[in-house]
Amino acid sequence: xxxxxxxxxxxxxxxxxxxxxxxxxxxxSAGGRIGHQMPQEDHEITFNDLIPLDIATNADNKGxxxxxxxxxGAPPAVYDTVEPMATDSSWLAGQNRVRxxxxxxxxxxxxxxxxxxxxxxxxxSTDSKRIxxxxxxxxxxxxxxxxxxxxxxxxTFKAPAMNKAGTTKTxxxxxxxxxxxxxxxxxx
Numbered sequence: 761x762x763x764x765x766x767x768x769x770x771x772x773x774x775x776x777x778x779x780x781x782x783x784x785x786x787x788x789s790a791g792g793r794i795g796h797q798m799p800q801e802d803h804e805i806t807f808n809d810l811i812p813l814d815i816a817t818n819a820d821n822k823g824x825x826x827x828x829x830x831x832x833g834a835p836p837a838v839y840d841t842v843e844p845m846a847t848d849s850s851w852l853a854g855q856n857r858v859r860x861x862x863x864x865x866x867x868x869x870x871x872x873x874x875x876x877x878x879x880x881x882x883x884x885s886t887d888s889k890r891i892x893x894x895x896x897x898x899x900x901x902x903x904x905x906x907x908x909x910x911x912x913x914x915x916t917f918k919a920p921a922m923n924k925a926g927t928t929k930t931x932x933x934x935x936x937x938x939x940x941x942x943x944x945x946x947x948x
Contacts, residue, residue: 765811772809772912774866778931779803779921800921803893803931805864806900810913824915827860828901841873863947864917879944888941893931911916 779801785793812824826839867878871886882888902918919930934941 763767775804775806775808776866777804777806784875802921803919804899804916805866805893805896806914806916807833808914809909810915811911812913815851824898824901824913827862828898829916830859859897861894862896862917863892863894864896865890865943865944867941879947881943882941883940884934885938886940887937889935890941891931891933892944893917893919895930897921 781800782798782799783795785795787793810824829840863879865878867880867882867888867890868877869875869882869886869888871883871888874883874886875881878890879892896917896919898915899918900914902914903911904914905911921931922929
């Protein structure tokens with residue numbers, strides 16, 4: 761089970777693809793080779809086999825369907841919050857279609873009872889590992905259905921390896937053995 765921004769889903773697997781550091785060698789005139797390292801590629805985090813219960817499944821009445829489809833109107837975006845809910849279907853020509861930005865946080869711990877979310881602090885005597893990535897955008901949202909599995913969704917988030925200035929990595933790994941992890945600060 762995954763708790764993300766108040767949305768609860770059951771998932772088959774999570775794939776975390778921290779961007780590769782491509783490397784190649786270039787031949788020189790002496791017959792040798794010169795190594796050339798390229799910048800790190802983008803990060804991708806994929807949640808497979810999610811089971812969302814509604815298009816808006818959290819306390820803010822927003823959900824992955826709405827985040828994927830976007831919302832018409834000037835920012836800040838206003839999503840449909842009245843049942844029955846629907847994603848936007850009409851857009852003005854030239855309208856701003858900037859995608860929402862997310863922080864995706866995944867936490868593994870041996871004390872899940874005391875942790876309210878993957879961004880929360882863990883208890884002092886627990887073992888934990890957290891991976892979180894900022895500046896993520898939803899780049900893939902695939903619905904599927906089968907008689908044996910029912911309705912499921914797979915969603916991929918993508919983020920640049922570094923911020924615009926090149927001074928901060930966007931994917932962070934934390935761990936603690938018999939120690940607490942601090943809560944992550946608010947993300948906006």
